[in-house]
Amino acid sequence: MDFISILSIFVMACFVGYYVVWSVTPALHTPLMAVTNAISSVIVVGALVAAAAEGSAVSKWLGLGAVVLASVNIFGGFAVTERMLAMYKKKEKK
Amino acid sequence: MEHVTAVPSWAMFAYLVSGVLFILALRGLSSPATSRAGNRYGMIGMTIAMVTTLLTHGVASLPEIVGALAIGGGVGFVTARKIKMTDMPQLVAAFHSLVGLAAVLVGLAAYLNPQAFGIAGADGIIEPQSRIEMGLGIAIGAITFSGSIIAFLKLAGKMSGSPIMLPGRHVLNLGTLIAILGLVAYFTQDQSQWVIATITVLSFIIGFLLIIPIGGADMPVVVSMLNSYSGWAAAAMGFTLHNTAMIITGALVGSSGAILSYIMCKAMNRSFISVIAGGFGAAPEAAGGAAKEQRPWKRGSAEDAAYMMKEAENVIIIPGYGMAVSQAQHALREMGDVLKKEGVNVKYAIHPVAGRMPGHMNVLLAEANVPYDEVFELEDIQSEFSQADVAFIIGANDVVNPAAKTDKSSPIYGMPVFDVDKAKTIFFVKRSMGGVGYAGVDNDVFYMDQTMMLLADAKKMVEDIVKALAH
Numbered sequence: 001m002d003f004i005s006i007l008s009i010f011v012m013a014c015f016v017g018y019y020v021v022w023s024v025t026p027a028l029h030t031p032l033m034a035v036t037n038a039i040s041s042v043i044v045v046g047a048l049v050a051a052a053a054e055g056s057a058v059s060k061w062l063g064l065g066a067v068v069l070a071s072v073n074i075f076g077g078f079a080v081t082e083r084m085l086a087m088y089k090k091k092e093k094k
Numbered sequence: 095m096e097h098v099t100a101v102p103s104w105a106m107f108a109y110l111v112s113g114v115l116f117i118l119a120l121r122g123l124s125s126p127a128t129s130r131a132g133n134r135y136g137m138i139g140m141t142i143a144m145v146t147t148l149l150t151h152g153v154a155s156l157p158e159i160v161g162a163l164a165i166g167g168g169v170g171f172v173t174a175r176k177i178k179m180t181d182m183p184q185l186v187a188a189f190h191s192l193v194g195l196a197a198v199l200v201g202l203a204a205y206l207n208p209q210a211f212g213i214a215g216a217d218g219i220i221e222p223q224s225r226i227e228m229g230l231g232i233a234i235g236a237i238t239f240s241g242s243i244i245a246f247l248k249l250a251g252k253m254s255g256s257p258i259m260l261p262g263r264h265v266l267n268l269g270t271l272i273a274i275l276g277l278v279a280y281f282t283q284d285q286s287q288w289v290i291a292t293i294t295v296l297s298f299i300i301g302f303l304l305i306i307p308i309g310g311a312d313m314p315v316v317v318s319m320l321n322s323y324s325g326w327a328a329a330a331m332g333f334t335l336h337n338t339a340m341i342i343t344g345a346l347v348g349s350s351g352a353i354l355s356y357i358m359c360k361a362m363n364r365s366f367i368s369v370i371a372g373g374f375g376a377a378p379e380a381a382g383g384a385a386k387e388q389r390p391w392k393r394g395s396a397e398d399a400a401y402m403m404k405e406a407e408n409v410i411i412i413p414g415y416g417m418a419v420s421q422a423q424h425a426l427r428e429m430g431d432v433l434k435k436e437g438v439n440v441k442y443a444i445h446p447v448a449g450r451m452p453g454h455m456n457v458l459l460a461e462a463n464v465p466y467d468e469v470f471e472l473e474d475i476q477s478e479f480s481q482a483d484v485a486f487i488i489g490a491n492d493v494v495n496p497a498a499k500t501d502k503s504s505p506i507y508g509m510p511v512f513d514v515d516k517a518k519t520i521f522f523v524k525r526s527m528g529g530v531g532y533a534g535v536d537n538d539v540f541y542m543d544q545t546m547m548l549l550a551d552a553k554k555m556v557e558d559i560v561k562a563l564a565h
Contacts, residue, residue, distance in 0.1 A: 001106075001336050003223060006332075006333060006336060006338075006341060009338055009341050009342065010329060010332075010333070010341045010342075010344075010345050011345075013113070013341060013342040013344075013345030013346060014345040014348070014349050016117055016342075016345075016346070017117075017120075017345050017346040017347075017348070017349030017350060018349050018353065020117060020120045020121050020346070021120060021346075021349055021350045021353045021354075022353060023121070023124045024120065024123045024124055025123070025124060025125060025126070026357075026444075026446060026452070026453060026456070026471050027126065027444075027453060027456040027466055027469060027471075028123045028126065028129060028453060028456070029354060029357075029451075029452030029453030029456070030182060030186075030451060030452060030453035030454055030456065030457045031123060031129065031133075031453070031457070032120070032123050032350060032354070032452075032453070033186050033317065033318070033321050033350075033351075033354070033451065033452065033453075034182075034186060034189075035119055035120070035123070035132075035133060035136055036120070036321060036325065036346070036347040036350045036351065037186060037189045037190060037193065037321065037324065037347075038136060038140070039116045039119060039136055039139070039140065039343050039346070039347065040193050040324045040325050040327075040328045040343060040344065040347040041140075041192075041193055041196070041328075042112070042116070042139075042140065042143050042328060042339050042340050042343045043193065043196050043197055043200055043327070043328045043331055043340060044140075044143075044144060044147075044196070045109075045143055045144070045147045045335070045337055045339060045340055046200035046203075046204070046211075046331050046334075046335050046337070046340070047196060047199070047200050047203075048144065048147045048148060048151070048159065049147060049151055049210060049211060049335065050199075050200060050203035050204065050207065050210060050211075051155060051158065051159050051162065052147075052148070052151045052155060052156075052159065053151065053207055053209075053210030053211075054210075055207050055209060055210060056203075056206045056207035056210075058203075058206055059202075059203040059204075059206040059207035059210070060155060060158075060203075060207075062199045062200075062202050062203040062206070063199070063200070063203045064155075064158055064159065064162045065162075065199050066195075066196040066199035066200050066203065067159060067162040067163060067166065068162045068163075068165050068166040069166065069192045069193075069195055069196040069199070070166065070192070070193070070196045071162065071163045071165075071166030071167045071170060072166040072167070072169050072170035072173075072189075072192055073166075073170060073189050073192050073193055073196075074140055074166075074167070074170065075166070075167040075168075075170035075171045075174070076169070076170025076171065076173050076174040076185075076189060077170070077174075077189055078133060078136060078137050078140070079170065079171050079174035079175065080173075080174035080177065080182075080185065081133050081136075082130070082133055083174060083175070084179075084182075084457055084460070085126070085129045085130045085133060086130070087457070087460040087461050087463075088126035088129070088460045088466050089460070089463065089465055089466065090126075090127075090465055090466065090467055091465035091467050091468065
């Protein structure tokens with residue numbers, strides 16, 4: 001992919017992010033932070049590439065280190081979001 | 095050496111799908127009813143991204159990778175299960191720091207083995223454009239890391255929440271930032287190790303310097319800002335790797351954090367620059383403080399509060415950080431339940447900056463099983479204070495301070511606050527008369543005719559009220 005198509009995706013995604021995030025209800029701002037945290041750990045993709053590649057032992061170990069850190073976030077972030085969201089309940093109808 | 099430039103088109107499509115699933119994850123948060131489905135989309139998206147990566151790259155070290163995933167996943171999962179809801183702000187800060195450090199490690203790994211990432215030819219010369227992306231990614235990641243560590247220490251109470259002011263810090267910070275940008279530019283000309291190493295070290299230092307002068311009350315902004323940085327770091331790495339999932343996610347998270355910072359700043363009527371410049375809440379003897387200490391005020395008891403609220407028609411409860419500190423949310427919900435049984439109309443009012451992170455109070459009330467349709471935002475409940483018989487303030491202070499409306503010299507002037515003074519009776523739960531809010535300003539509400547101060551630990555006081563209500 002050339003730079004300009006990557007940049008286009010990036011700019012479009014910023015706009016999508018802008019509109020999607022404004023529609024998030026303020027009551028869920030803490031879960032929003034937790035889940036954005038989890039998804040920003042998609043950086044694990046880069047970590048996996050480094051960890052899986054041959055050619056540099058240091059690079060591989062840096063990659064593995066990054067896999068550990070990112071997976072703390074992925075599992076922790078999604079689990080804690082799930083836990084929080086499960087607590088939001090509507091008034092019980094009598 | 096293998097040269098992985100061509101990612102198969104099905105893989106590019108898979109990364110796009112996972113990017114779209116992440117968008118849906120955030121979209122789900124527009125209402126609590128759809129939020130859990132959204133979270134599932136996020137999980138599926140992440141799984142797709144990870145599996146795709148493993149399938150398209152020769153995995154020579156699968157056992158190590160599985161081990162790394164298991165260790166990280168285990169730690170993350172257990173932490174997420176065990177963490178107390180009141181500790182959520184520092185958990186989020188800690189998670190941000192991990193994303194930042196992971197970005198730094200990935201950037202350095204890409205620098206050491208550029209062929210694996212398809213950004214260098216066989217001669218090992220990295221493309222200049224990739225060097226900029228890599229340099230920026232590492233810098234933002236490092237700032238996110240060290241900044242989040244400081245935010246974590248401050249939120250967890252392991253470091254003083256009051257601002258630490260270094261002399262000449264603005265010059266120092268600006269100089270360091272310029273040096274980092276200069277080095278990133280120079281990196282395109284010279285890919286020596288010292289350049290990337292200096293960028294990394296300077297960025298760690300600037301992250302630290304940027305956050306230490308910021309005080310406790312500004313933490314919601316800081317946490318949101320670091321959230322935003324962690325997104326930009328992921329996006330920069332996505333540019334380096336030409337990976338759609340990372341770019342989309344980075345942009346989403348980056349804008350999300352930026353919008354939250356904006357909302358928080360607006361709710362405090364402060365500019366983003368003044369928050370970043372730091373030092374807020376440093377001077378406890380701020381404007382209008384000293385002379386007012388001697389004014390008369392009334393002390394109420396748990397019995398007074400119980401009696402008044404039982405007789406009331408409408409009660410509005412305003413929780414703040416103090417409720418989180420004393421873990422009073424469960425007792426508070428119990429009090430609400432008893433009052434509702436007596437036919438009282440109970441509502442909760444939440445200020446955008448109540449607590450230490452966006453939505454902090456909402457999570458705590460949800461944890462205590464308060465239905466979310468009894469919880470209202472500032473603009474939705476403001477008009478109801480004139481009909482309220484009782485405003486019950488628990489652990490909040492600055493967000494009900496009328497000085498924000500009237501006193502131009504007050505540091506919180508212009509901040510939107512609850513019109514509690516319109517309520518017939520005000521109960522103000524507070525540990526002692528001595529302490530002031532984080533902004534360090536006195537509060538006229540303490541001395542109003544209709545105000546009764548309930549001086550005690552918030553949880554104990556609410557429990558006493560519940561007991562008194564039972565009689």
